[in-house]
Amino acid sequence: MPDEIETVNPDDNVNRRQFFTKLGLGSLGIAAAGTAAFAYQFLDPNVLYEPSPVVNAGNPDRYPLDSVTLDVNSGIYIIHSQEGYFSLSAVCTHLGCLTAWKPELNMIACPCHGSKFAVWERANLKPGDKIEGPAPKPLPWKRVWLNDDGDLLVDRSTDVPPMQRDSFVRI
Amino acid sequence: MAKTLDQHFDELRGTRVWRSIFRSGTGSSTLKRALAIQQNVFLHLFSTKVRTRMLSFSATWYLGTLTLGTFLILVATGIPLMLYYHPSAPQAYSDTKDLQFVISSGMFLRNLHRWSAHAMVFLVFAHMFKVFYRGAYRTPREFNWVIGVLLLLITLLLSYTGYLLPWDQLAYWAITVGSNIASAVPVMGNKIHFLLLGGNAVNANALLRFYVLHCMILPLTAMFFVAIHFWRIRKDGGLYSHASEPATVRANSSTIVVTAKEGQ
Amino acid sequence: MAESKDFVAGVDSNAKKSPRRIVFITRRTSAQVKVESENLVQTFPEGLFRSAVAIQLLAIALVWIALIFNAPLEGVADPSHTPNPAKAPWYFLGLQEMLHYFPPMVAGVLVPGLVVMALIVIPYFRVNIEADGLFLKDRQRRQRIFYVVAIALSLFLLFFKVYAALVPTLIMAGVMLLAAQSSPQSPSAFRRYLAAKPLSYWVMTWFLFELVVLTAIGTFFRGPGWSWVWPWQGS
Numbered sequence: 268m269p270d271e272i273e274t275v276n277p278d279d280n281v282n283r284r285q286f287f288t289k290l291g292l293g294s295l296g297i298a299a300a301g302t303a304a305f306a307y308q309f310l311d312p313n314v315l316y317e318p319s320p321v322v323n324a325g326n327p328d329r330y331p332l333d334s335v336t337l338d339v340n341s342g343i344y345i346i347h348s349q350e351g352y353f354s355l356s357a358v359c360t361h362l363g364c365l366t367a368w369k370p371e372l373n374m375i376a377c378p379c380h381g382s383k384f385a386v387w388e389r390a391n392l393k394p395g396d397k398i399e400g401p402a403p404k405p406l407p408w409k410r411v412w413l414n415d416d417g418d419l420l421v422d423r424s425t426d427v428p429p430m431q432r433d434s435f436v437r438i
Numbered sequence: 439m440a441k442t443l444d445q446h447f448d449e450l451r452g453t454r455v456w457r458s459i460f461r462s463g464t465g466s467s468t469l470k471r472a473l474a475i476q477q478n479v480f481l482h483l484f485s486t487k488v489r490t491r492m493l494s495f496s497a498t499w500y501l502g503t504l505t506l507g508t509f510l511i512l513v514a515t516g517i518p519l520m521l522y523y524h525p526s527a528p529q530a531y532s533d534t535k536d537l538q539f540v541i542s543s544g545m546f547l548r549n550l551h552r553w554s555a556h557a558m559v560f561l562v563f564a565h566m567f568k569v570f571y572r573g574a575y576r577t578p579r580e581f582n583w584v585i586g587v588l589l590l591l592i593t594l595l596l597s598y599t600g601y602l603l604p605w606d607q608l609a610y611w612a613i614t615v616g617s618n619i620a621s622a623v624p625v626m627g628n629k630i631h632f633l634l635l636g637g638n639a640v641n642a643n644a645l646l647r648f649y650v651l652h653c654m655i656l657p658l659t660a661m662f663f664v665a666i667h668f669w670r671i672r673k674d675g676g677l678y679s680h681a682s683e684p685a686t687v688r689a690n691s692s693t694i695v696v697t698a699k700e701g702q
Numbered sequence: 703m704a705e706s707k708d709f710v711a712g713v714d715s716n717a718k719k720s721p722r723r724i725v726f727i728t729r730r731t732s733a734q735v736k737v738e739s740e741n742l743v744q745t746f747p748e749g750l751f752r753s754a755v756a757i758q759l760l761a762i763a764l765v766w767i768a769l770i771f772n773a774p775l776e777g778v779a780d781p782s783h784t785p786n787p788a789k790a791p792w793y794f795l796g797l798q799e800m801l802h803y804f805p806p807m808v809a810g811v812l813v814p815g816l817v818v819m820a821l822i823v824i825p826y827f828r829v830n831i832e833a834d835g836l837f838l839k840d841r842q843r844r845q846r847i848f849y850v851v852a853i854a855l856s857l858f859l860l861f862f863k864v865y866a867a868l869v870p871t872l873i874m875a876g877v878m879l880l881a882a883q884s885s886p887q888s889p890s891a892f893r894r895y896l897a898a899k900p901l902s903y904w905v906m907t908w909f910l911f912e913l914v915v916l917t918a919i920g921t922f923f924r925g926p927g928w929s930w931v932w933p934w935q936g937s
Contacts, residue, residue, distance in 0.1 A: 308542040309518060471744040481746070488749040490741040500756040507757035511764060531778040538775065545772065552773035554764050559793050563913075570824070570906055573833065580825035587821050594793060601791050610779035611788040615798070622806035639781065679740060 320424035327419045335368045335386055343421055351435035354409040354421045355395050361402040393429045411436045485672045492677040501565035508558035515551040525649035527642050530605040555597050562593045574678035582670040585663055592660045599652035614640050786926040795920025796913055802928055803864045830902040837882045845882050866919050870911045
């Protein structure tokens with residue numbers, strides 16, 4: 268019929284200016300998102316020139332029974348107890364200072380804010396547990412194992428649960 | 439009722455927080471458009487109006503704008519490059535190799551930086567020749583021309599100092615040759631050579647000096663003079679347009695301008 | 703349309719008492735400033751958006767090039783081994799080509815120094831402000847001066863065997879000769895165009911030509927030991 272008028276929903280109408288504005292802003296948005304993604308990838312290094320987290324602590328015979336040895340360069344304690352060899356991180360869990368082994372006190376102490384950690388198992392304390400001080404967490408146990416040459420290896424990037432069978436190296 | 443995205447944006451623009459940051463807001467009135475320039479700390483270097491004639495491509499070929507564009511690209515690519523670059527020899531070379539093969543987008547950034555640098559030197563020369571050939575250096579724009587020559591020298595120095603930074607054979611010997619030319623200056627040549635390199639040869643000191651020159655001193659100097667350059671365009675009467683400013687003052691039969699002589 | 707009159711103006715030597723510029727206005731006319739007012743448009747959006755588009759196009763072109771072509775990187779710097787040839791960055795190759803002919807003091811200090819100074823003082827010389835064709839006035843005298851300068855410069859370059867600079871100079875001299883023989887009534891549009899060019903144009907064009915040729919030679923035609931090579935011969 269000739270009088271029929273096609274009704275167009277006013278919300279569908281986009282004039283040319285709006286179309287190009289949307290197109291422009293949309294492309295800008297996509298470009299910005301892409302740039303952000305690439306920028307993040309760029310800033311996140313692919314290669315680190317840092318020493319390996321795996322430390323070779325040498326022959327286990329170096330560590331007599333009931334000894335606590337601090338390696339300041341790698342920041343770990345090698346401890347030889349009745350149950351075997353295990354390793355604690357020497358980095359204080361409070362704010363990252365290097366702790367020290369105090370044989371006269373029979374505990375590990377942090378010089379920065381006075382946190383103290385147990386080294387031997389006793390009462391309700393496991394090695395690494397905090398005795399006193401502002402440190403929020405105990406010193407973590409690090410994974411130890413023997414390599415093919417019989418050397419003791421410590422992986423500083425892997426924490427293991429304390430006092431578990433596999434957290435010790437027995438010879 | 440569901441609101442469209444546009445309506446949401448309009449609401450946002452009406453909020454107090456938004457209006458406290460962006461004072462004038464957008465709009466198509468002449469006032470609003472003038473305010474967009476005048477109220478902006480960066481843009482108010484420009485005047486709120488330009489001559490229509492100077493917007494055409496054939497007027498300037500947009501060479502000045504393009505030179506600024508390359509400069510912006512160089513700053514935008516140069517700063518990320520600085521994040522992975524140690525200005526010590528021979529670490530600098532390893533870092534350049536890392537940028538090319540290890541770091542995500544490193545190759546692209548380095549390439550873009552290099553080609554934009556070549557483009558900027560070329561465009562700066564082209565801009566100078568175009569300004570000369572259209573006579574835009576004439577009074578009252580003389581001093582802006584001098585600033586332009588200064589910017590040309592700064593651009594060449596920027597390119598020269600940047601050339602050394604990869605610390606490869608190309609860089610090392612190009613700079614050695616170039617700095618030996620400096621020692622040909624009479625009287626002060628050797629001293630200049632010594633101060634430029636921070637030593638007698640192109641070594642670690644030279645690399646560090648060139649790095650500081652390239653990344654800090656020269657870009658700041660360039661930005662300083664670019665700002666003056668833009669300001670002078672505006673204050674000298676806007677972009678030179680032949681239609682509105684005759685090259686010479688022409689005397690005609692109804693007006694004679696006479697400059698009286700001293701004495702009698 | 704007044705009849706021409708001679709005016710003699712006497713003024714006090716005290717600048718504060720008497721004006722230094724006097725305009726004589728004939729009757730029934732007024733002093734007019736012959737400046738046309740031009741159409742102006744808003745910087746935002748007209749000027750800004752055009753600049754933004756120009757910079758975007760530039761960025762796209764440069765990004766394309768950066769994606770396709772890699773920046774060069776040779777072996778690590780080795781002070782004990784000079785590559786052959788050791789070339790400066792391309793914008794200095796014109797200079798390095800000149801170093802082949804002249805001692806460093808001349809090619810490296812004098813010439814660039816004079817060039818920079820010449821560039822700086824361009825707008826302060828009246829000869830660069832006037833836009834009249836070089837040979838349209840005093841044709842004979844100016845042609846004589848042109849011959850002297852062109853021949854002296856060519857002989858100088860020939861004496862030092864600077865063929866790289868000699869050839870562009872001779873070409874420019876040839877074009878200027880054509881301009882000297884042209885006038886606004888010349889038959890071809892090109893000759894009319896040449897006739898209208900002032901001295902500043904000729905000097906700058908000569909400089910541009912030399913710059914391009916010397917840089918091109920330094921880039922493409924110089925090989926080991928700075929010897930002449932043809933670019934298609936490969937290395």
